[in-house]
Amino acid sequence: MGRLLRALRHCIRETWDGLWRNPALSLLSAAAIGISLYVLGLFLLLAFNLNRFVEALGRETQIQVYLREDATPDQLRTLRAEFASDPAISEARYVSKTDARQRFQRDFPTLRDLPGRVGGNPFPASFELEVLDASRDPEGLDRIAKSYQKAPGVEEVRYDRGWTERLAGMVGLVQKGGYGIGALLAFAALVTVGATVRLTVLARREEIEIMKLVGATAGFIRGPFMLAAAAQGLAGGALAVAGLRVTHRLVERTEIFRANPFMSIVAGRFLPSDAALALTAVGAALGIVAAVLSLRRAGSV
Amino acid sequence: MIQFFHVTKKYTQGAVALTDVSVHVEKGEFVFLTGPSGAGKTTFLRMIFRDEVPSSGQVVVNNQDVATMPARRVPYLRRQIGVVFQDFKLLPRKTVFENVSFATQVIGLPRREQRSRTFQVLEMLGLNHRLHNFPEQVSGGEQQRMAIARALVNRPLILLADEPTGNLDPDLAQEIMGLFRDINSHGTTVIIATHDRDMIRRMGRRVIALDHGRISAAGAA
Ligand SMILES: Nc1ncnc2c1ncn2[C@@H]1O[C@H](COP(=O)(O)OP(=O)(O)O)[C@@H](O)[C@H]1O
Ligand SMILES: [Mg+2]
Numbered sequence: 001m002g003r004l005l006r007a008l009r010h011c012i013r014e015t016w017d018g019l020w021r022n023p024a025l026s027l028l029s030a031a032a033i034g035i036s037l038y039v040l041g042l043f044l045l046l047a048f049n050l051n052r053f054v055e056a057l058g059r060e061t062q063i064q065v066y067l068r069e070d071a072t073p074d075q076l077r078t079l080r081a082e083f084a085s086d087p088a089i090s091e092a093r094y095v096s097k098t099d100a101r102q103r104f105q106r107d108f109p110t111l112r113d114l115p116g117r118v119g120g121n122p123f124p125a126s127f128e129l130e131v132l133d134a135s136r137d138p139e140g141l142d143r144i145a146k147s148y149q150k151a152p153g154v155e156e157v158r159y160d161r162g163w164t165e166r167l168a169g170m171v172g173l174v175q176k177g178g179y180g181i182g183a184l185l186a187f188a189a190l191v192t193v194g195a196t197v198r199l200t201v202l203a204r205r206e207e208i209e210i211m212k213l214v215g216a217t218a219g220f221i222r223g224p225f226m227l228a229a230a231a232q233g234l235a236g237g238a239l240a241v242a243g244l245r246v247t248h249r250l251v252e253r254t255e256i257f258r259a260n261p262f263m264s265i266v267a268g269r270f271l272p273s274d275a276a277l278a279l280t281a282v283g284a285a286l287g288i289v290a291a292v293l294s295l296r297r298a299g300s301v
Numbered sequence: 302m303i304q305f306f307h308v309t310k311k312y313t314q315g316a317v318a319l320t321d322v323s324v325h326v327e328k329g330e331f332v333f334l335t336g337p338s339g340a341g342k343t344t345f346l347r348m349i350f351r352d353e354v355p356s357s358g359q360v361v362v363n364n365q366d367v368a369t370m371p372a373r374r375v376p377y378l379r380r381q382i383g384v385v386f387q388d389f390k391l392l393p394r395k396t397v398f399e400n401v402s403f404a405t406q407v408i409g410l411p412r413r414e415q416r417s418r419t420f421q422v423l424e425m426l427g428l429n430h431r432l433h434n435f436p437e438q439v440s441g442g443e444q445q446r447m448a449i450a451r452a453l454v455n456r457p458l459i460l461l462a463d464e465p466t467g468n469l470d471p472d473l474a475q476e477i478m479g480l481f482r483d484i485n486s487h488g489t490t491v492i493i494a495t496h497d498r499d500m501i502r503r504m505g506r507r508v509i510a511l512d513h514g515r516i517s518a519a520g521a522a
Contacts, residue, residue: 003409010406210390213352214451215380216407218373 007220014224018200019231025196026232029290032192033236033283034243036185041244041271041279043178048275049268050171063129063141063159065148071125075153079127082151088135088144093128097121124155138168186286193232193290194297197225201295222295229291230284237283241276302328302459302490303349308358310344310514318344320514321358326492328458331485333501334494336511342494343387345511346461349492350382351375363458380408383452385462387494389444391436391451397443398423398432401450408455422450425480441468449477459490466497478504 019026065079076094083092095103100123105112115121131144145157201208211221248270271279303326310319318341326332334342347353348360354368361367363381370378391400398419405415423429426446431439436447445468452460462481466474478500485491495501501508510517 006411007409010409206390207392210392210403211407212376213350213379213384213386213390214404214407214455215376215378217376220407220409 007223011220011223011227015227015231018224018228022200022203025199026228029193029196029229029232029287030236030239032189033233033286034239035236036182036189036286037237037240037279037283038243039185040178040182041240042247043174043182044275044279045244045248045271047171047175047178048271050167050174052269054167054171063131063144063157065127065129065157066124066155067126068153068155069124071153075151079148079151079153082148083127083129086144086147088132088140089129090132091130093130095126095128097123097125100125189236189286190290190293193229193287194294197229197291197294198297200228201225222291225295226288226291229287231287233283233285233287233290234280235283236287237280240283241271241279244276245270302326302330302363303492304359304361305345305348306359306361308348308355308360310341310348310353311356318514319348319355319511322511322514322516323358324509324516326490328490329485329488331482331491331504331506332493333504333506333508334492334511335496335498335501335508336517337496339513340511341514342511343463344514346384346463346492346494349459349461350379350384380455381458383455383457383460385445385448385452385460385465387463387467389436389448391444391447393436396433396435397428397439397447400436400447401454404451404454418454418456419450422454425453426450442470442473445469446477449480453484457489459492460484462491462493464495465493466495466500474500475503 067076080092080094083089098121101115101121104115104123115123129144131141135141135144141159145159148154149157208221270276305322305324308319308322309317311317322341322345334345336342344353348355348367349362351367351370354360359366359368362378365374365378367378392403395403401423402415402419405418410418420429423432426449428443428446428450431443436444439447445465449462449465452462460481465481466477469477474497481491481493482504
């Protein structure tokens with residue numbers, strides 16, 4: 001068996017012993033990391049669901065190109081050709097003045113006589129443009145709107161960008177808030193785990209001193225502490241994911257959730273598995289970082 | 302093998318432990334380091350395995366300047382040096398066997414080798430009936446021998462012993478000295494700090510005498 005393999009085996013055995021030498025401390029470390037990741041996860045869950053909502057909403061986004069009263073058939077033909085060749089537009093539907101009036105009368109039955117009373121047909125003809133997914137971001141929509149604004153025969157180009165942007169902004173805020181609070185809690189977890197590492201090191205400083213005097217390398221001494229912290233972090237991360245899953249299940253079962261469509265917007269789905277895995281990995285990473293910082297500060301190890 | 306060039310050591314608290322010490326110990330030598338309490342013997346030994354670095358001057362061990370040696374090399378320096386500490390530095394919660402095999406584990410010897418070497422030195426030091434006792438269950442002399450066993454178990458090039466016979470009765474002290482001589486005869490460089498003048502006289506080896514941190518007499522006693 002190679003030297004490295006032996007060192008590894010020793011490291012794992014020492015880690016295992018270390019974890020059980022003081023189970024309460026190990027648990028504290030795991031819990032500190034678990035709680036911070038749980039809270040971060042809640043925000044991610046919210047942001048993830050809101051994001052899906054915004055995307056679904058965006059899929060319905062259309063651009064309305066209102067036509068001038070005096071637009072000529074030639075101009076219409078040119079526009080139609082331009083829409084057809086625009087790679088960002090998947091479909092362009094023509095809505096005539098008559099169609100527009102009928103649609104209004106269908107959507108607002110109580111006002112169906114209004115158009116007649118104001119005289120003639122006040123509704124302009126328009127094109128409704130379906131935008132491809134790839135161009136449905138605010139910049140993409142803006143670009144399309146601008147490019148047809150000045151085209152001959154066009155009165156005005158409109159789209160409901162305000163809504164989408166506000167929502168996207170909100171999701172961004174939730175995400176940022178989540179990262180902010182997550183970072184804060186992660187820092188608290190780092191401090192906690194760091195302190196437990198320092199305690200364990202202190203409890204064994206005699207042994208560590210002798211190890212150094214008889215020629216143990218820093219890696220040999222630090223390895224088990226780092227591996228233990230990684231294991232605690234991994235456990236914390238897994239606990240956080242499990243906690244999130246349970247929370248999500250519980251929310252799904254509540255009356256409010258079933259009665260309120262808004263709830264399915266904010267909590268309709270659980271995190272995708274790669275995000276859950278990443279959260280667990282972050283737990284392990286937090287543990288290692290805490291141990292490295294703490295061991296470096298302890299200096300003499 | 303070990304060279305001190307104008308070594309001065311001031312501790313941060315202001316105590317001057319060594320002043321302008323220059324001395325060479327050749328490979329395979331057997332040397333006594335003597336002087337009254339507080340003369341700087343322990344400090345001298347600690348410089349060799351880089352537990353302390355000189356305030357000025359140079360300490361060279363096995364052709365390496367220990368003060369400028371990168372930290373990651375220090376463990377490998379220490380593996381060449383067995384140290385018997387004045388206060389033994391035994392681990393109270395490990396048995397006699399574990400306290401000694403510990404040192405072989407740390408340097409990554411194979412398991413079987415760890416065991417066989419540990420049994421060997423414990424046998425040599427007459428501790429094989431004490432394997433599973435804890436330090437507090439054995440006598441002061443046996444603790445001393447545990448410390449010696451641990452220093453020898455990795456077969457060092459250099460053996461440093463800080464007052465190794467202080468806790469032993471004269472017969473046992475004599476026996477331990479004989480052991481050191483055997484080890485030395487197999488090529489290990491040995492430096493023993495002691496203020497036991499009778500012992501030094503009996504052994505008739507080179508003596509480095511320290512007084513208030515200065516060399517007061519060097520050469521054969
Ligand atoms: N770690 C230390 N910090 C400060 N002073 C020390 C330390 N170790 C030793 N000294 C001082 O250095 C001098 C030499 O001590 P030491 O090397 O232990 O001598 P010896 O081993 O010959 O008794 C003494 O005055 C002692 O008080
Ligand atoms: Mg001393």
